[in-house]
Amino acid sequence: MSGQSLSSSLAQLLGWRSDSTSHLEKLLSALGAFLGIALIYAVTHWLLPLDSALWVIASMGASAVLLFAVPHGLLSQPWAVLGGHSLSALVGVSCQLLWPGEFFTPALAVGLAILLMHYARCIHPPGGATALCAVVGGPAIEALGYGFVLSPVLLNVGVILLVAVLFNSLFPWRRYPASLARQPEPLRNTAALAPEDFYHALRQVDSYIDIAFDDLLEILQLAQEHAQTQTLQPADILLGGCYSNALPGSHWGVRQVIDAPGGARPRDQVIYKTVAGAGSGSTGVCKRHELASWAKHAVAAEADGWVRVAPGESAARAAAAQG
Incomplete structure (x- = not known):
C-alpha cells in the first residue's frame, strides 16, 4: 500500500475530511463564540457563586461551538438548545437528589438526559454536560436544587441564544435560527447533478455542514431513485x-x-x-x-x-x- 493510499485510509478511518469553509467564516465563528461566552461569563459571575459559574460556562462553551460554527445545524436550533439544556438539567438534579453520591449517578443522569432529549426532539450534545454538572458540580450546585434549572442554566441559555440571534443576523448567510436564513431560488433547469456540482455548491454556501461528502452523494442517489415515478394525470x-x-x-x-x-x-x-x-x-x-x-x-x-x-x-x- 502506497503512502498516499495509507494516509487516505487513515484519514477516512479517523473521520478527517476537507473543509471548504472560507477563512472569513471561520473567523466569524470564533468571534461569535467569543462574544457569547464573554457575555455569559459576565452575567454568570455577577449573579452566581464562582463554583457554579465555572461549571455552567463549561457546558455553554460546547453550545457556543454549535451556535456559531454550525448555526444552521439541527443540533444548533433554539429548541435543541433550550430543551436540551433545561431537560438535561432537570434530569441531572433529579438523579442527584434521588441517588446522591452513588457511583452510577453521573452515568445515569447523562443516559437519561439523552433518552429524554430523543423523545422531546431536542438533541443537543452539550445537554449531556449540563446533566453531568448537576451531579458532579459540587456543593455550590447541589445547594441550588431545582433552582439550578432556572439559574444558571436557563439564564445562560437565554443569553447565548440572544447573542446567536443578534450576531448571526449581521450576516445574511448566517442568520439564526435557520428558518431566517436566505432561501434558495427555484431550480431553473433539470440538468443532471454530478459530484462536482455538489462540491461547488458546498463551497458557495460557505458554512460548515455537518455531513460527509460521500453521505451527501448517497442521499442524492436515493432521492433520484425515489423520484423516478410516473407524472400525475x-x-x-x-x-x-x-x-x-x-x-x-x-x-x-x-x-x-x-x-x-x-x-x-x-x-x-x-x-x-x-x-x-x-x-x-x-x-x-x-x-x-x-x-x-x-x-x-x-x-x-x-x-x-x-x-x-x-x-x-x-x-x-x-x-x-x-x-
Whole structure:
C-alpha cells in the first residue's frame, strides 16, 4: 500500500475530511463564540457563586461551538438548545437528589438526559454536560436544587441564544435560527447533478455542514431513485388527496383537494387548500388538469414531514384521519 493510499485510509478511518469553509467564516465563528461566552461569563459571575459559574460556562462553551460554527445545524436550533439544556438539567438534579453520591449517578443522569432529549426532539450534545454538572458540580450546585434549572442554566441559555440571534443576523448567510436564513431560488433547469456540482455548491454556501461528502452523494442517489415515478394525470387528482409541487426552498408547497366532483374529467373544477409550505392556510380554485400540472406527485403527512405516496393512498389516508 502506497503512502498516499495509507494516509487516505487513515484519514477516512479517523473521520478527517476537507473543509471548504472560507477563512472569513471561520473567523466569524470564533468571534461569535467569543462574544457569547464573554457575555455569559459576565452575567454568570455577577449573579452566581464562582463554583457554579465555572461549571455552567463549561457546558455553554460546547453550545457556543454549535451556535456559531454550525448555526444552521439541527443540533444548533433554539429548541435543541433550550430543551436540551433545561431537560438535561432537570434530569441531572433529579438523579442527584434521588441517588446522591452513588457511583452510577453521573452515568445515569447523562443516559437519561439523552433518552429524554430523543423523545422531546431536542438533541443537543452539550445537554449531556449540563446533566453531568448537576451531579458532579459540587456543593455550590447541589445547594441550588431545582433552582439550578432556572439559574444558571436557563439564564445562560437565554443569553447565548440572544447573542446567536443578534450576531448571526449581521450576516445574511448566517442568520439564526435557520428558518431566517436566505432561501434558495427555484431550480431553473433539470440538468443532471454530478459530484462536482455538489462540491461547488458546498463551497458557495460557505458554512460548515455537518455531513460527509460521500453521505451527501448517497442521499442524492436515493432521492433520484425515489423520484423516478410516473407524472400525475387529471384522474389522479382525488378528493382529500395531498399534492406537492416538489420545488426547493421557500417555493415548495402542498395542496389538499377539499372539494371536487366525482369522475375524472380534466376540466372539472376543484377547490384546494394549501396545507404546507408557501401560502400555507390559503385556499384556491382551479381545473383538475391545472392542479395535475402544478403538482409533481401525491404525498401524505408522516411524523414531521411528507412522504411520497400513490394518489389513492394519499386520499385514503386523509379520509382515515378525518374518520
